[in-house]
Amino acid sequence: MAATRTKAAPADVKSASKTSDGPARGQRPAASKSAGRAPSTKSAAAKTPVLTKDQELSAYREMLLIRRFEEKAGQMYGMGLIGGFCHLYIGQEAVVVGMQMASKAGDQVITGYRDHGHMLATGMSANGVMAELTGRRGGYSRGKGGSMHMFSAEKHFFGGHGIVGAQVSLGTGLAFANRYRGNDNVSLTYFGDGAANQGQVYESFNMAALWKLPVIYIIENNRYAMGTAVTRASAQTDFSRRGLSFNIPGEQVDGMDIRETYAAGLRAMEWCRAGKGPYILEMQTYRYRGHSMSDPAKYRSKDEVQKMRTEHDPIEQVRERLLKQWQVSEDELKKIDAGVRDIVAESAEFATNDPEPDPSELWTDILK
Amino acid sequence: MPVNILMPALSPTMEKGNLAKWTKKEGDKVKPGDVIAEIETDKATMEVEAVDEGILARILVAEGTQDVAVNEVIAVLTQDGEDASAASAPAPAAKPQEPTPEAAAMRADQSAPPAAPAVMATPPSAAPQPTIAADPDVPAGTEMVTMTVREALRDAMAEEMRKDEAVFVMGEEVAEYQGAYKITQGLLQEFGARRVIDTPITEHGFAGIGVGAAFTGLKPIVEFMTFNFAMQAIDQIINSAAKTLYMSGGQMGCPIVFRGPNGAAARVAAQHSQDYSAWYSHIPGLKVVAPYTAADAKGLLKAAIRDPNPVIFLENEILYGQSFEVPKLDDFVLPIGKARIHRPGKDVTIVAWSIGMTYATKAAAELEKLGIDAEVIDLRSLRPLDTETIIASVMKTGRIVTVEEGWQQSGVGAEISARVVERAFDYLDAPPARVSGKDVPMPYAANLEKLALPSVADVIEAVKAVTYK
Numbered sequence: 001m002a003a004t005r006t007k008a009a010p011a012d013v014k015s016a017s018k019t020s021d022g023p024a025r026g027q028r029p030a031a032s033k034s035a036g037r038a039p040s041t042k043s044a045a046a047k048t049p050v051l052t053k054d055q056e057l058s059a060y061r062e063m064l065l066i067r068r069f070e071e072k073a074g075q076m077y078g079m080g081l082i083g084g085f086c087h088l089y090i091g092q093e094a095v096v097v098g099m100q101m102a103s104k105a106g107d108q109v110i111t112g113y114r115d116h117g118h119m120l121a122t123g124m125s126a127n128g129v130m131a132e133l134t135g136r137r138g139g140y141s142r143g144k145g146g147s148m149h150m151f152s153a154e155k156h157f158f159g160g161h162g163i164v165g166a167q168v169s170l171g172t173g174l175a176f177a178n179r180y181r182g183n184d185n186v187s188l189t190y191f192g193d194g195a196a197n198q199g200q201v202y203e204s205f206n207m208a209a210l211w212k213l214p215v216i217y218i219i220e221n222n223r224y225a226m227g228t229a230v231t232r233a234s235a236q237t238d239f240s241r242r243g244l245s246f247n248i249p250g251e252q253v254d255g256m257d258i259r260e261t262y263a264a265g266l267r268a269m270e271w272c273r274a275g276k277g278p279y280i281l282e283m284q285t286y287r288y289r290g291h292s293m294s295d296p297a298k299y300r301s302k303d304e305v306q307k308m309r310t311e312h313d314p315i316e317q318v319r320e321r322l323l324k325q326w327q328v329s330e331d332e333l334k335k336i337d338a339g340v341r342d343i344v345a346e347s348a349e350f351a352t353n354d355p356e357p358d359p360s361e362l363w364t365d366i367l368k
Numbered sequence: 369m370p371v372n373i374l375m376p377a378l379s380p381t382m383e384k385g386n387l388a389k390w391t392k393k394e395g396d397k398v399k400p401g402d403v404i405a406e407i408e409t410d411k412a413t414m415e416v417e418a419v420d421e422g423i424l425a426r427i428l429v430a431e432g433t434q435d436v437a438v439n440e441v442i443a444v445l446t447q448d449g450e451d452a453s454a455a456s457a458p459a460p461a462a463k464p465q466e467p468t469p470e471a472a473a474m475r476a477d478q479s480a481p482p483a484a485p486a487v488m489a490t491p492p493s494a495a496p497q498p499t500i501a502a503d504p505d506v507p508a509g510t511e512m513v514t515m516t517v518r519e520a521l522r523d524a525m526a527e528e529m530r531k532d533e534a535v536f537v538m539g540e541e542v543a544e545y546q547g548a549y550k551i552t553q554g555l556l557q558e559f560g561a562r563r564v565i566d567t568p569i570t571e572h573g574f575a576g577i578g579v580g581a582a583f584t585g586l587k588p589i590v591e592f593m594t595f596n597f598a599m600q601a602i603d604q605i606i607n608s609a610a611k612t613l614y615m616s617g618g619q620m621g622c623p624i625v626f627r628g629p630n631g632a633a634a635r636v637a638a639q640h641s642q643d644y645s646a647w648y649s650h651i652p653g654l655k656v657v658a659p660y661t662a663a664d665a666k667g668l669l670k671a672a673i674r675d676p677n678p679v680i681f682l683e684n685e686i687l688y689g690q691s692f693e694v695p696k697l698d699d700f701v702l703p704i705g706k707a708r709i710h711r712p713g714k715d716v717t718i719v720a721w722s723i724g725m726t727y728a729t730k731a732a733a734e735l736e737k738l739g740i741d742a743e744v745i746d747l748r749s750l751r752p753l754d755t756e757t758i759i760a761s762v763m764k765t766g767r768i769v770t771v772e773e774g775w776q777q778s779g780v781g782a783e784i785s786a787r788v789v790e791r792a793f794d795y796l797d798a799p800p801a802r803v804s805g806k807d808v809p810m811p812y813a814a815n816l817e818k819l820a821l822p823s824v825a826d827v828i829e830a831v832k833a834v835t836y837k
Contacts, residue, residue: 110580142617149615158583158620163607169573170608173580180536180562180586200604203573210568365618366652368676 049263053326059101059258060318061336063093066117067315068344069126070289073116073133077293081352082133086147089117091256091288094314095220096121098261099188102269106183110158110171111190113148114220114287118190122155126347136354143357144365165198167191168217172204175215175278186272187215194225196239202246205278209246212277216268217243219282220255226291227299239282248278255283256312286312370450371420373443375407375429375436378414380634381685384435385409387442396424398445405431405442410518410689411550422447500693501709503663505702512693520662520694521551521627521683524669525589527699529559532587535673538565538574539591539628548593549629549688575601575626579608579678582624587673592628595644595682602647609678610653625672627681630658631723631773632821634686638809643774645721648680649750649783655704656750658682660725662692664748667702675704682750684723705752709761713743716831717761719784720771721747724822727803728771731827740835750780758784759792766797767834771827776804798834803827 051059070088077086089096092114100109100121111118119129124140132139132150140150148162158174161167171189178185195201196219208215219239223230230237240250249271253264261283268279286308290297297305322328378385389406392398398418405416422445429442436442502508515523529535536559541548543556543566556564567574571592578588592598598605609622632641649656655677659665665683672679694700710725711732720728725746732742743761747754762768768788770781785800803826811817831837 108584140617141615141619144617145615149612151612151616151620153619158580159612159616161608163603166576166603166608169576169604170580170583172573173577173582174584175580176577177581177584177586180581200570200572200576203568203570204576206568206570207573207577365614365616367655368613368618368621 048257049259051259051262053322053328055101055262056258056318056322056326057328057336059094059097059262060315060322060333061340062097062100062121063258063315063318064337064340065126065343066090066093066097066120068340069120069130069347070116072344072348073130074289074293076130076134076348076351082147083135084146084148085113086133086293087114087291088287088289088293089114091308091314092220092222092283092285093117094258094261095218095255095283095285096190098258099216099218099265101258101262102265103186103188104269106156106185107269108156108158108171108174108178108185108187109190110167110174110187111160112164112167112192112195113160113162114192115148115150115160119150119152119155119157119160122152122157124150124152124155124157126343127350130347130351131354134351134354135356136351137357137361138350138354142361142365144361165191165195165200168195168198168201169204171217172208172213172215172278175208175213176211178214179211184273185214186269187213188218189215190218190220192225193219193221193223193230193234193239194228196221196242197225197234201242205243205246205248208278209243209248212275214272214275215278216265216272217248217278217280219280220285221282222285222287224287224291224299227295227297229299240280242282243278243280248280250280250282252282252284255285256308256314256317258314258318370425370447371422371445372441373404373416373418373445375438375440375442376414376416377438378407378409378412380636381689382409382411382438384437387429387431387433387436388413390427390431391415392424394424394427398422398424407436410516418445420445425450500661501712503695503702503708505667505706506663506695506697506700511696513696514691515662515694516689516691517659517662517665517683518549518551518553518688520666520692521669521688522553522555524666525552525673526555526558528670528673529555529563532673534585535587535589536563536565537589537591538567538578540567540569540593542566542591547591549685551683551688552591571597571600572604575604576608578624578626579604579612579622582609582622582678583612583620585623587623587625589625589627589673592626594633594640594685595628595630596640596642598626598628598644605648605678605680606651606654610651613677614653621676622678623676625669625675625679625681627669627672628683629685629688630682631684632686632805632810632817635812635814635817636810637812641810643772643805644680645682645750645772645774646779646783648682649753649780650778651751653678654751655679656682657704657748658684658722658750659748660687660710660720660722660746662690663694663700664702664708664746666694667700668704668748670699670701671704674701679704682722686723687726702748705749705754707745707747707749707754707757709743709757710746711742711744713741713765715741715743715765716767716769716835717743717745717758717765718769718771718827718831719745719747719758719781721750721780723773724771727822727824727827730824731831734824734828735831738837740831740837742831753783753787755787755791758788762788762792763795766795767831768796769801769803769827769830769834771803771822773805773821775807776802777807779804798836801830801834803830 128140135143150160175187240252254260392404399421402418403415425446426444542552543564546553578590631643718728781802803822806820
C-alpha cells in the first residue's frame with residue numbers, strides 16, 4: 001500500500017444529479033452540486049435518468065417493504081414489544097434501495113443505528129430483523145444486539161453501529177480489505193449529516209484517499225442530527241464538499257428520487273471499481289418520523305413534514321410513474337402491496353411468538 | 369578551557385551505545401554543527417555534532433567500542449594553545465554535552481531530554497536474566513538462544529506473516545522508519561509495503577480501519593507508538609473490536625492484535641507514562657497479554673496473532689532492550705491466559721507481570737538473603753486471568769503481594785486481592801498487600817518520578833509486612 005497521493009479528481013466525474021424537484025434546502029450555487037471536479041457546462045448533466053419498468057417495479061416493492069416494515073416496528077414499539085432505542089428509516093427509502101440496485105454481489109454495506117432499511121435492502125429476512133428488534137432467539141444476533149446492532153456475514157452487511165461515526169472508519173477498513181485482497185468489491189459506508197462532523201470521518205477520508213480505497217461514503221443528509229438542524233451544527237452544509245481537501249470527489253443527490261440515487265450509485269461504483277479511490281454521495285433526504293421513537297420532533301413544523309410527504313415521497317413518485325408512464329394497473333400495485341404486507345405481518349407474528357434467548361446465551365459469543 | 373565531549377543519549381531510555389565511527393581525527397579543527405562521530409544503539413544510528421569550536425585534541429574512546437555508557441567522556445576539545453590533558457577527567461559531567469535530536473521515542477517533543485544514568489527511573493539490565501524456572505510449555509532439553517524482547521517481538525511477527533497471508537502490520541512509522549522503537553525492523557524489506565503499512569498519525573481512524581478489515585477475516589497487527597495514544601482509539605477497540613462478536617450473535621469476529629509499549633518509559637511525564645493494564649483487562653471480549661521475558665513475548669505474540677479474538681498486547685519500552693533465553697523451536701507458541709511460576713518459593717507469593725517483574729525478581733533475590741523464600745508468579749496474561757495458579761500458590765504460602773506500575777484504585781492488584789480473599793480467605797495469614805504506582809499523574813522530575821513508581825524496596829517492605837518480619 002504505497003503512500004501515493006491521489007490526484008485531483010479529473011473532470012470526467014459525472015455531473016450532479018440534483019434536480020429541481022429535490023428537497024428544498026435553500027439556494028445553492030450550481031457549481032457546488034458536484035464537488036471536486038471541473039465545472040461542467042453540459043446541459044445533459046441535470047437530465048434525470050430513466051429506469052426500466054422492471055427496475056421501477058422492483059424499487060417500488062423494495063421501498064414499500066421498508067416503509068411497511070418500519071411502520072410495523074413503530075407500532076410494535078408502541079405496544080412495548082420492542083425496547084430500547086428504535087430509529088425508523090421512513091422517508092429515506094430511496095437512498096439505500098437505489099444504492100443496492102447499483103451495487104453487485106460481494107459489495108459490503110455498513111451503516112449507523114438507523115439500519116433496518118439497509119438490512120432489508122441487502123436481502124436480510126424481515127423475520128430475522130423483526131425478531132432481533134423484539135429481542136428473540138430467531139433474531140439476526142440471537143437477541144443480543146437489538147435495533148442498532150445487527151449483522152449478516154452472508155449478505156455482507158457489517159452492521160448496525162451504535163456509536164455515531166464509528167462505522168465510517170470501519171467501512172473504510174472493509175474497503176482496505178478489498179484492496180488488500182485485490183478483489184473488485186466496494187464498501188458502501190453510510191452515515192448521517194450528524195456523523196459527518198465526527199473527527200474519525202476525516203481521518204478515514206485521508207487514509208481512503210491516500211491509499212485509493214474502494215469506498216463510497218454515502219452521507220444521508222436528512223437535515224436533522226437528532227433535533228439539531230444541519231444549519232445549526234455544520235459550518236459547511238454542502239456535504240458533497242466535505243472530501244475536497246482530500247481530493248475526494250462528491251455529488252449532491254436528490255435522495256428522494258430513486259432514479260437519481262441509482263444513477264449516482266452507478267457513477268460512484270464505476271469510480272471506485274476503476275481504482276480511483278473513495279467517492280462521496282450526499283443524499284439529500286428526509287425522515288418523516290422523529291429521531292427515535294421517543295422523539296416528538298418539535299424542532300420542525302408539521303407543515304414541513306407534510307410538504308415533504310406530499311411533494312417528494314420516494315415511494316409515491318415511483319407509484320405515479322408506474323401508473324402513468326408504465327401503465328401498470330392499480331390491481332397489480334395492490335398485489336405488490338398485499339405481498340409486502342404479508343411479509344411484514346408474518347415477521348411481526350414471528351417476532352412476537354419466537355421465544356426469548358435461552359439464558360445460557362448470556363455467556364456465549366464473548367470470545368471465539 | 370578544554371571541553372569534554374560526552375557520550376550522548378539518543379532516547380530517554382538509552383543507557384549505553386556503540387561508538388561506531390569517528391568522522392574527525394585528533395588534531396582536526398571543528399566548528400559547531402560539524403559531524404564528529406556516529407553512535408548507534410539497537411534502535412538507531414545517530415550522528416554526533418560538535419557544539420563548540422575548537423580542536424579535537426584527544427579521542428578517548430576508540431571507534432568500534434561497544435556499550436559506551438551515556439555521559440562517558442569520549443573526546444576532548446581544546447582551543448588553540450590549550451593542553452588537552454587537563455580536561456580528560458574520568459568523571460562524567462552533570463549533563464551530556466551534545467543534545468541530539470530525539471530518536472522517535474516521543475513524537476510530541478522536538479529535542480531529547482538529557483538522560484543521566486544516575487537518576488534513571490528503572491534499573492538498567494541488559495544481561496540475560498538468571499534463575500528463571502523452566503517453562504512447562506517448553507520441552508526439556510530445548511536449545512535456547514539469547515535475544516532481546518525487541519528481537520523476539522519482531523521474529524514473532526515475521527514468522528506469522530510468513531505463515532499467513534492474512535496477517536499484516538499497520539501503524540505509525542512501522543514501515544520505512546523501521547518502527548519508532550524498531551520492533552518492526554526489517555519487516556518492510558521482507559514483506560513489502562502492501563503488508564507493512566505506515567499510517568498517518570490518526571489512531572482513531574486507523575484502529576477503526578484495522579477493525580473493519582478484521583471483520584472480513586484479515587488479521588491486522590495494529591501498532592500504537594505507545595498505548596498512551598491508543599486512548600484516541602479506545603472507542604474502536606472496545607465498542608467495535610471487543611463487542612461485535614457478542615452483538616452479532618457470534619457471526620462477526622475480530623481477529624486483531626493491538627500492540628505497543630505500555631506504561632512508563634523514563635522521564636516522559638504524565639501523558640506518555642500511563643499503565644493501561646487495568647483498563648483493558650476490565651473488558652469482556654478482549655484478551656490482554658503483558659509479557660516480561662523475550663520468550664513469553666515471542667510465544668504469546670504468535671498466539672495473539674493466531675487468536676480469533678481481539679488481543680491487547682501490552683509491551684514495555686524499558687524491557688525492549690533486555691535479553692533473555694528464548695527456546696530455539698520452529699514454531700514456539702505459548703497459551704494465552706496461563707501464568708508462569710518464575711521462581712518457586714514457600715513463604716510468600718509475589719504476583720507481577722511485564723516491568724513489574726523486574727521489581728519482583730530483584731526483591732525476591734534480596735529477600736532470600738533475609739531468609740524469606742518468595743514465590744514469584746509472572747502473570748503474562750491479564751485476561752483471562754490465571755486465578756488458579758495464584759490461588760494454588762497462596763494456599764501454599766498464605767501470603768500475597770501484588771506488584772504493578774499502574775494506580776491502585778480499581779487496579780489489577782485490587783482484582784487479584786479480591787479473588788484471593790474470595791477463594792482462599794482461610795489460607796491467608798496476612799491481608800493481601802499491593803505495591804503500585806502512586807496515586808498521582810507521572811511527574812517529570814527524576815526524583816519525583818522515582819517516587820511515583822514502585823521500587824524493589826517497596827516490594828521488600830510489603831513482603832516484610834505480610835510475613836510480619
